[in-house]
Amino acid sequence: MARDTLTGSRIRERRIMAGMKQSELARIAGISASYLNLIEHNRRRIGGKLLLSISQILNVEPSLLTEGAEATLIATLREAAQDRGRAEDGAAGPPPETALLEEFAGRFPGWAWLLADGQRRIDALERTVETLTDRMTHDPHLAASLHEMLSTVTAIRSTASILAEPAEIEPEWRDRFHRNLNEDSKRLAESSQALVRYLDTVDDVSSDLGSPQEEVDAFLGAHAWHFPALETGGTPDDVMRDNALGSVSRYLVRQVLDRYVADAEALPMGRLLDALEQVGPEPLSLSLRTGCDPARVMRRLASLPDSAGAGWFGLAACDASGTLTMRKAPKDFPLPRYGAACALWPLFTALSRPNVVLSQELEQTGRDPAMYQAYAIAQPVGTPQLNRDPLLEAHMLLIPRVAEEIGDAPLRVGVSCRICPRTDCEGRREPSILDGSF
Amino acid sequence: MAKKVLLIEDEPNIIEAISFILSRDGWQVDTHSNGHDAAEVVRSKVPDVLILDVMLPGRSGYDILRDLRSGGGTEALPILMLTARGQSKDREMAEKYGANRFMTKPFSNSEVLEAVRDLVNA
Numbered sequence: 001m002a003r004d005t006l007t008g009s010r011i012r013e014r015r016i017m018a019g020m021k022q023s024e025l026a027r028i029a030g031i032s033a034s035y036l037n038l039i040e041h042n043r044r045r046i047g048g049k050l051l052l053s054i055s056q057i058l059n060v061e062p063s064l065l066t067e068g069a070e071a072t073l074i075a076t077l078r079e080a081a082q083d084r085g086r087a088e089d090g091a092a093g094p095p096p097e098t099a100l101l102e103e104f105a106g107r108f109p110g111w112a113w114l115l116a117d118g119q120r121r122i123d124a125l126e127r128t129v130e131t132l133t134d135r136m137t138h139d140p141h142l143a144a145s146l147h148e149m150l151s152t153v154t155a156i157r158s159t160a161s162i163l164a165e166p167a168e169i170e171p172e173w174r175d176r177f178h179r180n181l182n183e184d185s186k187r188l189a190e191s192s193q194a195l196v197r198y199l200d201t202v203d204d205v206s207s208d209l210g211s212p213q214e215e216v217d218a219f220l221g222a223h224a225w226h227f228p229a230l231e232t233g234g235t236p237d238d239v240m241r242d243n244a245l246g247s248v249s250r251y252l253v254r255q256v257l258d259r260y261v262a263d264a265e266a267l268p269m270g271r272l273l274d275a276l277e278q279v280g281p282e283p284l285s286l287s288l289r290t291g292c293d294p295a296r297v298m299r300r301l302a303s304l305p306d307s308a309g310a311g312w313f314g315l316a317a318c319d320a321s322g323t324l325t326m327r328k329a330p331k332d333f334p335l336p337r338y339g340a341a342c343a344l345w346p347l348f349t350a351l352s353r354p355n356v357v358l359s360q361e362l363e364q365t366g367r368d369p370a371m372y373q374a375y376a377i378a379q380p381v382g383t384p385q386l387n388r389d390p391l392l393e394a395h396m397l398l399i400p401r402v403a404e405e406i407g408d409a410p411l412r413v414g415v416s417c418r419i420c421p422r423t424d425c426e427g428r429r430e431p432s433i434l435d436g437s438f
Numbered sequence: 439m440a441k442k443v444l445l446i447e448d449e450p451n452i453i454e455a456i457s458f459i460l461s462r463d464g465w466q467v468d469t470h471s472n473g474h475d476a477a478e479v480v481r482s483k484v485p486d487v488l489i490l491d492v493m494l495p496g497r498s499g500y501d502i503l504r505d506l507r508s509g510g511g512t513e514a515l516p517i518l519m520l521t522a523r524g525q526s527k528d529r530e531m532a533e534k535y536g537a538n539r540f541m542t543k544p545f546s547n548s549e550v551l552e553a554v555r556d557l558v559n560a
């Protein structure tokens with residue numbers, strides 16, 4: 001059904017704003033009042049000359065009657081309906097009547113906006129839950145903080161309860177409990193404040209309360225993964241001089257930057273951009289063109305500045321244990337900071353096929369599935385040794401795609417099992433908090 | 439003769455508060471705050487009821503629980519586990535290793551008293 005079903009509501013709104021009666025507008029437009037009534041209640045479509053005529057009478061642009069915030073409303077409602085469709089278990093009641101979606105929005109705009117607002121809140125909350133769950137599950141600092149708080153609360157509750165009882169307490173005990181209560185309440189205040197500051201770093205990973213890996217991510221993110229000084233002969237010390245990084249973070253950042261320098265020397269930005277123009281972003285072709293190994297090509301692509309106009313590239317790298325060591329995450333495809341990622345990622349498949357460039361189209365399992373072309377490769381680290389298997393390091397390049405660029409069978413992957421709605425996955429390690437089985 | 443409760447917990451003010459309410463209720467209370475040698479302490483003191491925290495320095499409460507249930511005369515000792523984690527898997531683990539009761543922090547004094555009384559009368 002066309003979106004013009006909502007136009008009626010806007011005509012009614014504009015007519016009332018103009019202080020016109022329905023019969024008056026109908027008369028001037030040359031239609032019956034009952035027909036206008038049907039239009040205004042979105043029971044009849046309107047377009048063409050009649051729409052132009054009414055817009056002239058109401059002194060508004062026709063587009064203001066046919067378009068508007070309702071487009072957003074419809075899109076949000078459609079998304080809510082799709083989410084419901086994706087919920088494989090636990091959805092009570094009949095499915096949403098998507099064929100009547102626009103009529104619903106037109107006839108009951110208040111309810112429709114309420115539903116859309118709810119959908120947006122669910123979206124925002126799910127994102128927060130994803131981030132916090134990741135932290136709560138794997139973050140030892142948070143677990144220790146919560147344990148500390150609960151222990152202090154227990155002590156306070158127990159002590160306060162004794163003091164509140166009507167029974168007499170010896171003065172010595174009473175004084176001691178008062179002192180304990182005072183100590184514990186101070187401790188609780190301090191630990192609560194520290195926890196709130198820590199949780200605030202969900203949105204501000206630059207806080208010094210974050211883990212070293214968070215500091216590294218924040219540092220690289222603040223520079224958009226591009227360091228002009230290192231492209232032109234500068235040193236990591238130049239880049240790190242004014243940054244208040246912790247000692248562990250400095251070590252990690254230094255490793256990234258040392259490698260950046262080596263990459264930039266081997267594959268200068270100008271040469272990379274020339275090759276990109278000639279063969280496109282496929283890493284193997286770029287590797288053959290530039291003589292650099294595919295992993296280096298991937299890192300260089302991820303370090304391209306926006307100003308190069310070559311597009312945006314995400315990057316993940318892991319060591320042989322599968323631990324993520326580099327994360328340049330797309331906004332709609334967060335890469336976990338703690339714990340294990342989705343076992344289906346080509347990044348991990350590559351570990352079992354060293355020196356083979358894997359190409360795979362990906363669809364992220366999520367509310368609004370993002371699409372990517374992924375390339376992955378695992379390469380040996382260090383120099384060859386007699387009778388010793390090499391350690392491997394894998395890289396995965398992520399190139400954002402729109403649905404039309406992706407084939408019929410992209411691989412459906414998640415971020416990590418805990419926040420993945422896909423139930424039919426052989427790689428599942430633990431229940432998801434999103435499917436009700438947790 | 440007063441029944442004996444041994445409380446193994448590392449938070450001093452919780453120790454003080456629980457010791458107070460149990461003593462006032464007529465129990466003889468011993469305390470210990472280290473997980474490392476907790477199993478030996480339990481076996482040497484031979485309490486009627488053990489209150490055991492899960493998160494202890496040196497050794498986890500679950501580990502101590504498993505040790506106590508493995509022999510040494512403590513196989514049937516009534517044990518109340520205390521934890522700051524209330525997830526079902528913690529409760530399941532406590533049951534699996536042989537805890538008689540499981541209590542999540544923050545608990546009330548009356549809950550602790552009631553649980554200890556129940557355990558010794560069971």
